[in-house]
Amino acid sequence: MAVAGEMSGVRRGDAPATPRVSSEWVVTSGVVTFVAWLTLIPLGFLVWQSFMTPQTAARAQQFTLANYIEAYTSPETFSLFVNSVQFASGTAVFALVLGTLLAWMSERTNTPFKSVFYATSIIPLVVPGILFVVSWIMLASPKIGLFNLILRNLFDTDYTFFDVYSMSGMIVVDGLHYAPIAFLLMTAAFRSMDPSLEESALMSGASTLQIAWRITLRLAWPAVAASFLILFIRSIESFEVPALLGLPVGIQVFTSSIYDAIHRYPSNVGLASAYALTLLVITSGGIWFQARIGSQGNKYSTVTGKGFRPRVIDLGRWRYVTAAIFLLYALFAIAMPFFILVWSSLQRFYSVPSWAALKNVTLRSYQSIISYPNVSGAVWNSMVLSLSSATLVMLLTAVLAWIVLRTRIRGRWMLDNMASLPMVMPGLVLGLAIMICYLTVGGGIYGTIWILLIAYVTRFLPYGMRYNTTSMLQIHKELEESAAMSGASWLQSFWHIVLPLLKPGLLAGWIYVVVVSVRELSSSILLYSPGSEVVSVIIWELWQNGQYVELSAFGVMLIATLFVFTLVAQAIGRRYGIKET
Amino acid sequence: MLSVKALFTEYQTPKGPPVKAAQDVTFEVPKGKFFTLLGPSGCGKTTTLRSIAGLERPVSGDIEVNGNLVYSSSRGIFVPPNRRNFGMVFQSYAIWPHMTVFANAAFPLEVRKNRPNKQQIKDKVMSVLHAVGLDHLAEREATKLSGGQQQRLALARALVMEPELLLLDEPLSNLDAKLRDKMRFELKRIQRDLGITTIYVTHDQGEALALSHEIAVMNEGRVVQIGPPRAIYERPKTKFVADFIGTTNFIDGDVRGFDETAKRWRVDTPLGQILVESDGTLKLGGKASISIRPEDVELQEAPLSGSPTDNHLSGVVDQRIFLGDFVDLEVKVGNYLLRSRAHPSLRTPIGEKINVRMNPEKCLAIEDDGGLKEVA
Ligand SMILES: Nc1ncnc2c1ncn2[C@@H]1O[C@H](COP(=O)(O)OP(=O)(O)OP(=O)(O)O)[C@@H](O)[C@H]1O
Ligand SMILES: [Mg+2]
Numbered sequence: 001m002a003v004a005g006e007m008s009g010v011r012r013g014d015a016p017a018t019p020r021v022s023s024e025w026v027v028t029s030g031v032v033t034f035v036a037w038l039t040l041i042p043l044g045f046l047v048w049q050s051f052m053t054p055q056t057a058a059r060a061q062q063f064t065l066a067n068y069i070e071a072y073t074s075p076e077t078f079s080l081f082v083n084s085v086q087f088a089s090g091t092a093v094f095a096l097v098l099g100t101l102l103a104w105m106s107e108r109t110n111t112p113f114k115s116v117f118y119a120t121s122i123i124p125l126v127v128p129g130i131l132f133v134v135s136w137i138m139l140a141s142p143k144i145g146l147f148n149l150i151l152r153n154l155f156d157t158d159y160t161f162f163d164v165y166s167m168s169g170m171i172v173v174d175g176l177h178y179a180p181i182a183f184l185l186m187t188a189a190f191r192s193m194d195p196s197l198e199e200s201a202l203m204s205g206a207s208t209l210q211i212a213w214r215i216t217l218r219l220a221w222p223a224v225a226a227s228f229l230i231l232f233i234r235s236i237e238s239f240e241v242p243a244l245l246g247l248p249v250g251i252q253v254f255t256s257s258i259y260d261a262i263h264r265y266p267s268n269v270g271l272a273s274a275y276a277l278t279l280l281v282i283t284s285g286g287i288w289f290q291a292r293i294g295s296q297g298n299k300y301s302t303v304t305g306k307g308f309r310p311r312v313i314d315l316g317r318w319r320y321v322t323a324a325i326f327l328l329y330a331l332f333a334i335a336m337p338f339f340i341l342v343w344s345s346l347q348r349f350y351s352v353p354s355w356a357a358l359k360n361v362t363l364r365s366y367q368s369i370i371s372y373p374n375v376s377g378a379v380w381n382s383m384v385l386s387l388s389s390a391t392l393v394m395l396l397t398a399v400l401a402w403i404v405l406r407t408r409i410r411g412r413w414m415l416d417n418m419a420s421l422p423m424v425m426p427g428l429v430l431g432l433a434i435m436i437c438y439l440t441v442g443g444g445i446y447g448t449i450w451i452l453l454i455a456y457v458t459r460f461l462p463y464g465m466r467y468n469t470t471s472m473l474q475i476h477k478e479l480e481e482s483a484a485m486s487g488a489s490w491l492q493s494f495w496h497i498v499l500p501l502l503k504p505g506l507l508a509g510w511i512y513v514v515v516v517s518v519r520e521l522s523s524s525i526l527l528y529s530p531g532s533e534v535v536s537v538i539i540w541e542l543w544q545n546g547q548y549v550e551l552s553a554f555g556v557m558l559i560a561t562l563f564v565f566t567l568v569a570q571a572i573g574r575r576y577g578i579k580e581t
Numbered sequence: 582m583l584s585v586k587a588l589f590t591e592y593q594t595p596k597g598p599p600v601k602a603a604q605d606v607t608f609e610v611p612k613g614k615f616f617t618l619l620g621p622s623g624c625g626k627t628t629t630l631r632s633i634a635g636l637e638r639p640v641s642g643d644i645e646v647n648g649n650l651v652y653s654s655s656r657g658i659f660v661p662p663n664r665r666n667f668g669m670v671f672q673s674y675a676i677w678p679h680m681t682v683f684a685n686a687a688f689p690l691e692v693r694k695n696r697p698n699k700q701q702i703k704d705k706v707m708s709v710l711h712a713v714g715l716d717h718l719a720e721r722e723a724t725k726l727s728g729g730q731q732q733r734l735a736l737a738r739a740l741v742m743e744p745e746l747l748l749l750d751e752p753l754s755n756l757d758a759k760l761r762d763k764m765r766f767e768l769k770r771i772q773r774d775l776g777i778t779t780i781y782v783t784h785d786q787g788e789a790l791a792l793s794h795e796i797a798v799m800n801e802g803r804v805v806q807i808g809p810p811r812a813i814y815e816r817p818k819t820k821f822v823a824d825f826i827g828t829t830n831f832i833d834g835d836v837r838g839f840d841e842t843a844k845r846w847r848v849d850t851p852l853g854q855i856l857v858e859s860d861g862t863l864k865l866g867g868k869a870s871i872s873i874r875p876e877d878v879e880l881q882e883a884p885l886s887g888s889p890t891d892n893h894l895s896g897v898v899d900q901r902i903f904l905g906d907f908v909d910l911e912v913k914v915g916n917y918l919l920r921s922r923a924h925p926s927l928r929t930p931i932g933e934k935i936n937v938r939m940n941p942e943k944c945l946a947i948e949d950d951g952g953l954k955e956v957a
Contacts, residue, residue, distance in 0.1 A: 196675040204689035
């Protein structure tokens, strides 16, 4: 009863609640401290380091502005900036156009087979970025790329048709990989649109194209702009594509420069930090804009709630064209990349698909990868890390979301911002910040698997926050209050009422965090050490060593595992009455 | 003008059989008339309207407008909705939030094949906006309009294309009560001034009675009765219609014979034997279902002067509710509770005896189709 009294006291909020030591208080303050420690401290170290000279055996660190001077005065920085923006906006536009087209086709037209759109078009989300890039190198590199070889044979020239090692190559590969995100965002936008807005245009005599252009797309404009920014941020942060496709031909972007600055000898962490902070400013700007559009978007929010009848447009013969577009997408984003990986995994040494090479098919690479040193350790590490980080993230953010939405504790908006902060931190930047932090304050964590766990939990905090806030908003406050009135303590009501009701969101978020943790490369690449490798790092190493067939075998097994995991987890979720989100 | 013949529309459902939303719907609307589809929620009004619009593709039937078939299953004709030139106002108004008031209303002209020039568009749009009283708001953002103004704008947008047919789906249901009354008159005035053939969908019987030249009452996908408002109200054909339009007393009884002097049927009921009006469906010895409106149940304390062709009964006041301009009473006659609506000057207290007179002309023998089912 004491707790119930205090809780309602806090809710009504005007009178300052007498601070009593209750489980609610302990949990709340513990969580706040923990989140601050996760997100704010490393950021502080990053800023500090960017003003310091490199530490050497001979000299201690000193305050300096040299890092910024070097970062901003070198002529390369300008091209770095131009490259980054060009790459990120190119990727965002490409992914957005493709994703919006696919979403429109699947939500608004009678394109054949569109029922399989949704399921297939999100498959690329499960595929780790580095594997996608590697498979595209096998498909479209000038020397060994399958597409080039086929076309050269066909036209009997040695012209290079596709060059994946170029700005446009980078944009296409990253854009194809991110198109599903645009697809999901735009599908949601189209679904929340009142169909009668389009129907009244139809009754006004407008044609299909006029409706799509003048009504549907304009109404979805806030969603288009927000999606563009999300995709822009994602691609300016992306590491795999610039590292694998850009670096070999000298196309530098921020992420690859950060990596370069750390891995050159002697490594220059200060310079990397200066780059990282610049990148941070760009992504923060993007997120800020996106939040602004989001709040403006309410103006257009057209959900009316009265009997939606999603009407499909009869495209007539054009529906074969749209079906072909979808098929092409599935071919280039799913089928071909997977095919080339499987093919390469069945070879002794990498060779382009041909009848001759078909005779050499062997499973040897699978044998050798299993016995490869570190592989079993890395698989174990990845499994432990992804399961525990997903569980931690979801539980932690459940408490956070509860505090933000359900209490009147002063400064809770800060908590919300703190938990969303990692969203603006590219993986590489976060990895760098954490690296500096634990190299300096130590505690023996650096060099162990724990530092990876910290990185993952921090990095995926915003995702957990989003899943939990969404589902928390749907739980009526009175359900909790009646638990308190029944005499339950705060902990009891949180455990028995709130968490079970959050279950659908918790499970969906948990699956998502598991998958992205397994794929995580850009933080891990800075934080792993011998003994704490994870699967994505193994793939990276295999690539550096030129062990393409082993890499492919490993990749095929990894993709298959992730795919099966997602299916099984969703099936379990459905059995317990949890709807897909 | 509009003729709908044997229209069937179904919805496919992912699981289970298709929903039969409109079945064998047939009606004719003469030019310039206001025709209303009336019925409870889920009876298929919207479906019928959308089938006329072309937004839904029927399973079978014919729809003809001005002598042109826009849909015919037998001849394989389906004119797409954007070629039909029908104006439609949706329940949610469907005002495009990214456009100004003017741009919303101008849209149908701008997407035309033979698009008028800028000045012509402007003149036309402004005159329509003037007609609905929105001309002073032309440059305002459409989202900054009140509910009633949005409703007018939706109407203006439907009218600007000079449609052959105006289709309205519960256009007043999102407005508050006062505004609804006002817009009701407005709608009627505009419709009459323009002389435009209008199909109106509503579940509000008051609205239907007030606005329409003719009403089609629908139930479970079928049209139950078509007629002018007065006929629908005064001479409902079935229990469902009587129940849905206004309130009524239902009395079941057995047919005893035909009274030659009164030219009415005699029916034994829980009230006693009464004389009833019938259009010929009653049979000697059969069952009868009788409807009488509360306002046709006359009450008085003084003894009634006897006439053998009238229904005279006596009962006891069981319940009374004062409602300002009238009182509602329940009178126990035999063991039947008869509802009556009387002038507030009637002050008989509960438990007192009272005399009841029911004009046999108002005691209607109707078809028992199960009446109005309560919908969740
Ligand atoms: N898109 C659809 N898919 C499946 N069934 C539908 C669909 N639209 C309507 N129905 C069903 O068809 C029947 C008739 O619906 P309709 O919308 O025509 O009713 P209505 O008379 O307009 O009702 P209301 O007054 O509630 O608007 C209902 O049983 C409804 O559930
Ligand atoms: Mg309806």
